[in-house]
Amino acid sequence: MEEKISRIQKNYLEKIQKASTLKELDDIFIELFGKNGQVDTLSKQFNQLPKDELKSVGPLFNQIKQELEERIRVKREGVREEIYKSLESETLDIKGAGIKKRLGHLHLATQFKKEIIDLFGKLGFQQFDAPHIELDKYNFEDLNIPKDHPSRDMWDTLYIDTSNLKVEPGQLLLRTHTSNFWPRLMEKGQTPIRAMSFDRCFRYEAVDVRHSHTFNQFEIAVVGQDITMANLKYLSDYLLKAILGKEAKSRFRPKYYPFVEPGVGIDSLCVFCHGKGCKICSGTGWFEIAGAGMIHPNVYKATHLDPKKYTGLAWGFGPDRILMLKHGIEDIRYFLEGDLKFLQQY
Amino acid sequence: MKVSLSWLKELVDYRLTPQQLADKLSLNSIGVKELTNDYLELDLTYNRGDLLSIRGVAREIAAITGSRLLFSALNLPDYQLGETAVEIKDKKLSPIQCVAKIEELKVEPSSPDWIRKLADCAVRPVNNLVDVTNLIMLEFGQPLHAFAADTVGDETIIVRTATKGEGIVTLDNKLRKLSSQDIVLADTQGPVDVAGIMGGKDTEVKESTKTILLSASMFNPLMIRNTSTRLGLSSEASKRFLHGLTKTNLLQAFAAAIKMYESLGGKLTAINLVGDLKDKSRAVKLTKKNVVELLGLDISSDFIVSSLKKLQFKVEGRGADEWQVSPPYFRLDIALEEDLIEEVARMYGYEKIPAKKLSGVKPLHKEDPVFKLIYDLKIACKKIGLTEVQTYSFYSTDVLNALGTDKEELVKVANPISAETEYLRQSIWPNLVEVVGRNLRKGYKDIAIFEIGKAFNVGQDGNPLEDYRLAIALSNETDNPLEELHKIAQHLNLHPKGVNLKQTKPPAAAAHLFHPKRFMAFEKDGKQIGGLAEVHLRVLNKLGIEKRVAVLEIELDYFLSSNIITP
Numbered sequence: 010m011e012e013k014i015s016r017i018q019k020n021y022l023e024k025i026q027k028a029s030t031l032k033e034l035d036d037i038f039i040e041l042f043g044k045n046g047q048v049d050t051l052s053k054q055f056n057q058l059p060k061d062e063l064k065s066v067g068p069l070f071n072q073i074k075q076e077l078e079e080r081i082r083v084k085r086e087g088v089r090e091e092i093y094k095s096l097e098s099e100t101l102d103i104k105g106a107g108i109k110k111r112l113g114h115l116h117l118a119t120q121f122k123k124e125i126i127d128l129f130g131k132l133g134f135q136q137f138d139a140p141h142i143e144l145d146k147y148n149f150e151d152l153n154i155p156k157d158h159p160s161r162d163m164w165d166t167l168y169i170d171t172s173n174l175k176v177e178p179g180q181l182l183l184r185t186h187t188s189n190f191w192p193r194l195m196e197k198g199q200t201p202i203r204a205m206s207f208d209r210c211f212r213y214e215a216v217d218v219r220h221s222h223t224f225n226q227f228e229i230a231v232v233g234q235d236i237t238m239a240n241l242k243y244l245s246d247y248l249l250k251a252i253l254g255k256e257a258k259s260r261f262r263p264k265y266y267p268f269v270e271p272g273v274g275i276d277s278l279c280v281f282c283h284g285k286g287c288k289i290c291s292g293t294g295w296f297e298i299a300g301a302g303m304i305h306p307n308v309y310k311a312t313h314l315d316p317k318k319y320t321g322l323a324w325g326f327g328p329d330r331i332l333m334l335k336h337g338i339e340d341i342r343y344f345l346e347g348d349l350k351f352l353q354q355y
Numbered sequence: 356m357k358v359s360l361s362w363l364k365e366l367v368d369y370r371l372t373p374q375q376l377a378d379k380l381s382l383n384s385i386g387v388k389e390l391t392n393d394y395l396e397l398d399l400t401y402n403r404g405d406l407l408s409i410r411g412v413a414r415e416i417a418a419i420t421g422s423r424l425l426f427s428a429l430n431l432p433d434y435q436l437g438e439t440a441v442e443i444k445d446k447k448l449s450p451i452q453c454v455a456k457i458e459e460l461k462v463e464p465s466s467p468d469w470i471r472k473l474a475d476c477a478v479r480p481v482n483n484l485v486d487v488t489n490l491i492m493l494e495f496g497q498p499l500h501a502f503a504a505d506t507v508g509d510e511t512i513i514v515r516t517a518t519k520g521e522g523i524v525t526l527d528n529k530l531r532k533l534s535s536q537d538i539v540l541a542d543t544q545g546p547v548d549v550a551g552i553m554g555g556k557d558t559e560v561k562e563s564t565k566t567i568l569l570s571a572s573m574f575n576p577l578m579i580r581n582t583s584t585r586l587g588l589s590s591e592a593s594k595r596f597l598h599g600l601t602k603t604n605l606l607q608a609f610a611a612a613i614k615m616y617e618s619l620g621g622k623l624t625a626i627n628l629v630g631d632l633k634d635k636s637r638a639v640k641l642t643k644k645n646v647v648e649l650l651g652l653d654i655s656s657d658f659i660v661s662s663l664k665k666l667q668f669k670v671e672g673r674g675a676d677e678w679q680v681s682p683p684y685f686r687l688d689i690a691l692e693e694d695l696i697e698e699v700a701r702m703y704g705y706e707k708i709p710a711k712k713l714s715g716v717k718p719l720h721k722e723d724p725v726f727k728l729i730y731d732l733k734i735a736c737k738k739i740g741l742t743e744v745q746t747y748s749f750y751s752t753d754v755l756n757a758l759g760t761d762k763e764e765l766v767k768v769a770n771p772i773s774a775e776t777e778y779l780r781q782s783i784w785p786n787l788v789e790v791v792g793r794n795l796r797k798g799y800k801d802i803a804i805f806e807i808g809k810a811f812n813v814g815q816d817g818n819p820l821e822d823y824r825l826a827i828a829l830s831n832e833t834d835n836p837l838e839e840l841h842k843i844a845q846h847l848n849l850h851p852k853g854v855n856l857k858q859t860k861p862p863a864a865a866a867h868l869f870h871p872k873r874f875m876a877f878e879k880d881g882k883q884i885g886g887l888a889e890v891h892l893r894v895l896n897k898l899g900i901e902k903r904v905a906v907l908e909i910e911l912d913y914f915l916s917s918n919i920i921t922p
Contacts (some may be wrong), residue, residue: 031901093893101858101873103841109831111740111803119733119743126726132713135722141748141809142766142779142819157577159401159597167776170767175817183748183768194720203718209748209808213772222772223747231713237651238700239711246710261705262382263697265400271649271697273705274386303649306691320649347744347790349799 010058010066017047018073025080031092034085041077048074117336117355118225118344121252121328122207125227128251129205132244134229137204139190141183141211142169148184151192151311152268160267165213167222183211188268191230191304191323195312200319201233207328218340225328232304232314232321238271241301241322245275248324249298252331253280260295269302269323281334289334299326356493356591357394358412359475366413366494369422376416383419383701393475402688404598408496409476411685418665419702431610431628438627439568440511448538448578449514449550451602451630453571453609456504457621460484462562478591484560484567487615497571497600497608498592500540500548504566506558508542512570514550515539521546524556525588537582538574551579551596552588569616571609573600602634603684634684641695643676649696651711654703662702663695724915725823729807732825732911735847741805741827746786748809750778754785757897758868766811766819779811783826784906788890791830792900802830803843807911823911824885825849828904836905837873837889844887844907854879854913856887868894877909885909 021041028034041047051070055063115123126136139147145156154160169181187206194204207227214222229244245259257280264274277298279290286292301324306316329341336355343351360373369376377387377395385406386398397406405411410426417424439454464470465486473480476493480486488499504510517533523546524530531549533539538550547558551574560567579596583589606628613623643656656676663670668689669681682689689695700708733743750758750765752774762778771777780786783806791802805827814820829840850856855878861869862883870889877885887907895904 089892089896093891096892097871099870099872101837101875102835103838106833106838106842108739108839108842108846109801109803111742111801113737113740114742115733115737116743116745118745123730133717135718135720136726137720138723138725141821142811157580159576159580162401167771168769169819170769173763173767173813173817174819178769181819197720199719201716201718202720203713204720211748213770215772222776233714233716235648235714237649237711239651239709240713242708243710243712261708262386263384263701263705264386265402270691270693271700271705303693306693345745345747347746347787347793347804348797349742349794349802349804350797352742352744 010054010062011069013051014066014070014073017041017051018077021047021077022080025077025084028084029088031085031088034081034088038081041081112353114353114355116344116352117332118328120355121332122225122227125248125252125328126205126207128248129229132203132247134203134205137190137194137206139184139187139193139206139208141209142181143184143189145180145182147189147192148182148186151196151308152188153305153307153311154267158267163267167211167213185212186210187226187228187325188323190228192308192312194230195232195308195314198314200314201231202321203229203231203233205229216342218342221329221341221345223345224341226325227328228323228325230304230321230323232319234319236303236320236322238273238303238322241273241303241324244322244324245299245301249277253277253335256280256283259298264300264302266300266302268305268308270305272302273300275299275301275324275326298331299324301325356399356407357389357396357475357477358409359394359472359493360392362409362472362475362494363413363416366410366426367417367422367424369416369420371420376420379419380416382706383704384415394477399598401598404595404600404687405496405685407595407598408492408604409494411496414667414685418667421665429607429610429614431606434623434626436623437625439625440509441627441629442511442513443629444513444515446630447575448516449572449574449630451573451605451628451632452512452514453605453628454512454626455569455609455613455623456510456566456625457569457613457616458566458624460565460567460616460619460621462560462564482560483619484564484616487612487619488569490615491608491612492591492595495604495608495611496595497605498551498595499608499612500554500570501560502547502554502558502568502570503560503564504568505564507547507568508544510568511543512547512568513541513543514572515541517546523547523549525549525553526556526559527553528556531586531588534585536578536585538578540570540572549582549586549588550574552583552586552593553590567616567621569609569612571605571612573602573605599687601684601687602632606632636681636684637690638679638681639689639692639695640673641678641680641692645692646696646699649693650700650703650708652703652708654699658703659699662699665702666698668695668698725911728911728914729823732807732847733805736805736825736827739843739846741803741843744787744790744804744806745808746780746783746790746806747776748780748811749776750780750785751775751789753898754789757788757894758785764813766813781812782810782908783808783824784828784890784908787826787828787906788895788900788904789898791828791904792895792898795830795900795902800832802828804828825907825909825911827907829906830900830902830904832902834903835873835889836903837870837875837887840905840907841875841887849885849907849909850877854884861886861888867891873905879913884913 164185167183171178190206249257260276262274264272266272276295278284281289284294290296304321309316377390381387388398389396441454462482465483470480492498517537517539521533539546540548547555667683671679766779809821810824812820829836859876861874873889875887876883890904
């Protein structure tokens, strides 16, 4: 048996040495380690060996197996390096070739974004861009979420390491919501405001089929001299009917968010069962869709606007979840993992 | 907190089925997380600390359903007894500390009624003496602690911060190292309780305990929060300390607990109430005009006043349609007129608020042109046959490994969820190459994808920078995908007048990433604003790709900062 093993060793070390292409090395690898390959065949004979012999053959066999594997790996690197060197002899050739005909696709989130942005654009809303890496001030403090306040526990936050930056520790974070756009816009003082954002946010959250540390939010903010909760109701129905169908309507419930007062939780009539109760709405006929409310006086104070003079509303929801419901998408990870089979359906 | 429905019935005379009650609560007060035949659980928010007690929930139900409360306030009698030894070292740590000494007790299992109440609220019964503290906490929301008096040095309770190096074994048998930022209750020897979080093992009630020191406190909530976070330890009690307690309620709970111990045969022999025993009262101005203007709804003055009274607010008229409103002691969340308006709105019923169009005043601010540019580019990319992907804003470990990037250049997350979210992407193209690999392995042969998104870098001033980029990746079954990608770039008009696209060497720092010959740069005013290149095979091989891949990436800022006409 030992002899057999040595023969294989010698034979294959030579073969590996002589190989000059990745293809040859692949073939050698399969001959050795593939199903019914040399290694496989040999090890099947072990149970017929006397115990004494097995004691010495076993370790030898393993050692040679490893040696061959390592040699293939090293040789492969060597061949690759040769290929890398040969790149120097290639040239930039951009003269020929046309563009192949392909069917292009927009990401589902882009299509939805366009739909919603146009919808609110008709009402005079304008998009406003706010940073993803944000100051604590705009993500929390200006929104009436003071430092060390227990309400901060509502947002599991990813902070930026500031050891290499000229910023105080704990002052920079990945924004946890798109709401950072309203203090940034409000402090410019250009009222009235009718603004919106459909963009990416981040949370400290383990990824599974329903949760992701990276997700989209759509949010609107309106500031003026005569903005009311009745306007909030109108805008809610306006959105729900547009994205879920005419049957959809909103239902307001009290809900706490530090940056609004009164605070509102918005349910939609479940359009999947026409309000009769199904799996999606946990049998209640309604499902929670958004958080909203009238902008808190402390947000005006933080942004140097007079809370006596202005009222305003804000409204935000997670488009990813709606898309999942509308299209029967079972795993939120499909959105950001680039699977063409998924993306090219839309 | 799980609220026992049968216990609730003892405190408020409501006439609704459990389902009706849950619906009413969620439409007028607060969301209901769970409902069973035995209990309901509220979706608590930190502002409504008063609802962390069955009495609080009962008061809320009485207000929204118009039903009668079956309990009244219990005042602490004026005991003529000796004092227990109590000291608060610093008022900033604790405004109030009460300790009662109760003797002649006997440790036994609690009565079936108590055990059922605890079980409905998902609290484990321990023994009669400990169960009293839990029952009171559930009913009143005020945590209490019973110490075995013979284990407390000199029967003295001192509220202070821990000194450096002090530690305590808590009830869960773990040694907790304390810092000077932690509040403790201590006896004359050392800490006996991590304030607001968990009691000490050495002083817990034992089989042989006959005398207890019953303690009721309030603490600085920020300090409790920090200690709880640092020790990674929270409890039913710590939750309540954080949500805000009141002195009025503390004294009522303390009186009720003493009564329960007396019902067990205990004898109160000493008591001490240290600190300021009164809650501050507040008054908030409310006008009908503001109610109507914020809600967009005409509500009568009578309705406003009666709603607030049902919620136990004191309402004093100040002329027509204007009031001075004092919230009850237990409503710590009411500070502004808007808070009162919310109370009126929810008593009215949020669901009855009518819908009204926005009036015609259009905004002053102008939309950032970047949005139109991005969308137009996306449409152009789609038309030319590319598929849009969106990838994470981070570099995965596979990408980091393939690029061999100097991590010092990257914006780093201080508390990553895993190594996959530790570094923000500096460019987008590497993530696209990773996606190409993923799809090649799934059997795709021709892959043409793009992404528009943000990339993150450390600026020269030491601050992080983010900017929008367009990136494209192409693997088209040829050994020179750059040829086609170059045509795509031309078609997209990414290098109109003012921007040059020319062959050059990859910059030294990126030489290992790109093909040594197949590299072109977009230049504007002598500055590189993007590139078009074949990815170096070494990088591709590390990502498990054996095919050739060409990429393009260009900064979008340059299209906006100049008068370049975009596609």
